[in-house]
Structures are given as C-alpha cells and as structure tokens.
Amino acid sequence: MRISLLPCALLLTAITLRAAAQPGELTPQQAARYQALVSELRCLVCQNQSIADSNAPLAADLREQVRSQILAGRSDEAIRDYVTARYGDFVLYRPPFKPSTWMLWVGPFLLLAAALAFTLRFVRRSPRASAAPVDPNRLQRLLDEESK
Amino acid sequence: MRLRYLLPAAVLVVLIVLFAFGLQHDPRAVPSPLIGKPAPDFSLRVVGADTPFTRDDLLGRPLLVNFWASWCVACRVEHPLLMELARQGVEIVGIDYKDTDAEGLRWLQRHGNPYRHVVADTQGTAGLDWGVYGVPETFVLDAKGIIVHKHIGPLDEDAWRSTIAPLLAGTQG
Numbered sequence: 001m002r003i004s005l006l007p008c009a010l011l012l013t014a015i016t017l018r019a020a021a022q023p024g025e026l027t028p029q030q031a032a033r034y035q036a037l038v039s040e041l042r043c044l045v046c047q048n049q050s051i052a053d054s055n056a057p058l059a060a061d062l063r064e065q066v067r068s069q070i071l072a073g074r075s076d077e078a079i080r081d082y083v084t085a086r087y088g089d090f091v092l093y094r095p096p097f098k099p100s101t102w103m104l105w106v107g108p109f110l111l112l113a114a115a116l117a118f119t120l121r122f123v124r125r126s127p128r129a130s131a132a133p134v135d136p137n138r139l140q141r142l143l144d145e146e147s148k
Numbered sequence: 149m150r151l152r153y154l155l156p157a158a159v160l161v162v163l164i165v166l167f168a169f170g171l172q173h174d175p176r177a178v179p180s181p182l183i184g185k186p187a188p189d190f191s192l193r194v195v196g197a198d199t200p201f202t203r204d205d206l207l208g209r210p211l212l213v214n215f216w217a218s219w220c221v222a223c224r225v226e227h228p229l230l231m232e233l234a235r236q237g238v239e240i241v242g243i244d245y246k247d248t249d250a251e252g253l254r255w256l257q258r259h260g261n262p263y264r265h266v267v268a269d270t271q272g273t274a275g276l277d278w279g280v281y282g283v284p285e286t287f288v289l290d291a292k293g294i295i296v297h298k299h300i301g302p303l304d305e306d307a308w309r310s311t312i313a314p315l316l317a318g319t320q321g
Binding site for chain 1: 175176178179180181182188246272276277278279281282
C-alpha cells in the first residue's frame with residue numbers, strides 16, 4: 001500500500017503543476033482568446049487560410065505576436081488594431097463596417113432583395129398571360145369538323 | 149422593342165466590365181495601410197557589421213527601401229533593374245529579410261550590390277512592422293520619411309517608369 005501511494009502522489013503533483021499556469025504559457029482563458037483571434041485573422045501569403053491554418057512563416061510570426069501580446073495583457077481590440085495597422089482591414093475575416101466595406105456587408109442582402117422582387121414580379125405576371133377564354137360553341141364546331 | 153428585352157444585354161455588359169476590371173486586379177497585391185504615414189520605427193544593424201541602422205538613417209532625401217532575401221527567387225528577377233537604378237544614382241536601402249548575414253553577403257557578391265546600405269532584419273521584426281508579407285517589396289519614401297508608395301513583388305521597368313520615378317522626382321522638391 002505504501003509503495004503504490006508514492007507514485008500516485010507524485011503523479012498528482014505533476015498533474016497539478018502542469019495545470020497551473022507557468023510563465024510564458026497561456027491560461028485556458030487566454031488560450032481560448034488566442035484560438036479565436038488566430039482563426040479570424042487572414043494569412044496574406046496564402047489568402048484563403050487563417051493564420052491558425054497556414055504554415056507560412058509570416059503566419060507563424062503573427063501567431064507568435066498574438067500569443068506574446070495576449071501574455072502582455074493586451075486586449076483583443078488592441079491586437080486586432082496592431083495587425084490592421086500593418087496589413088489593413090484585408091487581414092480581418094470580419095472586416096469593420098465603414099464606407100469602404102459597406103458594399104461587402106450589404107451587397108448580398110441587396111442582391112437577395114433584387115432577386116426576390118424579380119421573382120415576385122415574374123410570378124404575379126404569369127397568370128395574366130394565360131390563354132384567352134374558350135368559346136364552347138366554337139370548340140364544339142371544331143371537334144365536329146374533326147370527327148367528320 | 150420593349151425595355152425588358154434590353155435588360156439581359158445590359159446585365160451582360162455590366163458583368164463584362166466587372167470581369168475585365170477583375171482581370172486587371174491582382175488579388176495578391178493588398179494595399180498597404182501605411183501609405184501616407186511615417187515609415188515605422190526600427191533599430192537594426194548593417195549586414196556583416198555591428199553598425200546600427202535606424203529609421204533616422206532614412207531621413208533627409210527621397211529613397212527606395214527594398215526588402216529582399218538571398219532565399220528569394222523573385223528578387224533575382226528585379227535585381228538587374230535595381231543595379232541599373234543604382235547606376236543612375238537612385239539611393240536604395242536593402243533590408244535583408246529573414247536571412248543570415250553570410251548568405252546575404254554571398255548573394256550580393258555573386259549578383260552585385262545595388263544597395264547604398266544593406267541592413268539585416270534577421271528575425272523579420274522590421275518586416276512585420278512595415279507590413280511586409282512576401283519579399284521582394286519596395287517602399288518609396290520621401291525626405292521626411294513618409295511612405296508615399298509600396299510596390300509588391302518584383303520591381304519592373306513599367307512600374308518604375310509609370311509610378312516610382314515620378315514619385316521620387318516629385319518628392320525631391
């Protein structure tokens with residue numbers, strides 16, 4: 001009993017030490033912020049990847065910047081500003097709403113509204129284009145001629 | 149002829165114009181937010197020496213700041229033009245981006261050195277502050293150290309003649 005207790009205690013201590021935030025390592029909360037930030041920043045080298053996904057050296061540099069700035073206690077806002085000051089709004093997968101980007105945000109809804117309006121007009125108009133009323137007498141005459 | 153029959157044709161024309169514009173536009177060239185702003189501060193050293201080189205060393209005359217590296221293939225493409233510009237007396241400061249001094253110097257020895265100063269940015273920290281995302285990139289600075297233009301990718305005769313030369317001449321006065 002005494003023999004097996006010692007390794008257990010050691011293991012527990014090790015786990016506790018590991019869980020406690022060491023300097024230079026992110027706490028779970030900070031790690032969550034880190035993940036959120038790096039996945040919404042675009043890598044400029046391979047433009048359709050976030051810096052979280054990209055293997056480009058620049059993406060690694062930016063990840064390191066995000067990590068060290070989180071450790072330095074800077075806010076998400078400040079870190080985003082740091083990156084956009086250097087690379088512009090283009091690096092943000094969620095760009096801010098401003099004069100140069102309003103089309104980006106509103107455009108899809110404008111297109112949808114235009115498509116809906118077009119469809120509505122189309123649907124409303126089609127019944128009016130239906131065939132002229134049938135004269136039953138004339139129809140009968142035609143059928144009679146056919147059967148002769 | 150009713151107007152609605154013209155509509156598809158009008159849409160087609162708009163699309164053609166849009167696509168033509170899209171073809172002219174290089175999606176890899178991301179406009180820098182630093183245009184019109186003072187060049188970011190940095191404190192580096194000259195390649196192969198301990199001589200410090202800082203932002204202050206860029207002030208007082210218009211010049212080009214060219215980020216390059218010995219491992220950069222596209223830098224070979226623009227290199228003859230840089231040599232030619234240097235011969236014409238254009239001051240170019242070369243920032244050796246994420247490179248070792250030995251490799252950088254060997255590259256310059258082999259191909260020729262168009263740079264008035266060669267500065268080592270071994271870690272790429274200045275590159276990060278300047279918004280560099282792929283060498284070569286060339287910045288045009290006026291005498292006050294304001295970035296007036298950024299050229300992304302290898303510099304070519306066309307860009308030099310149409311954009312950069314007039315800018316350099318314009319900032320002289």
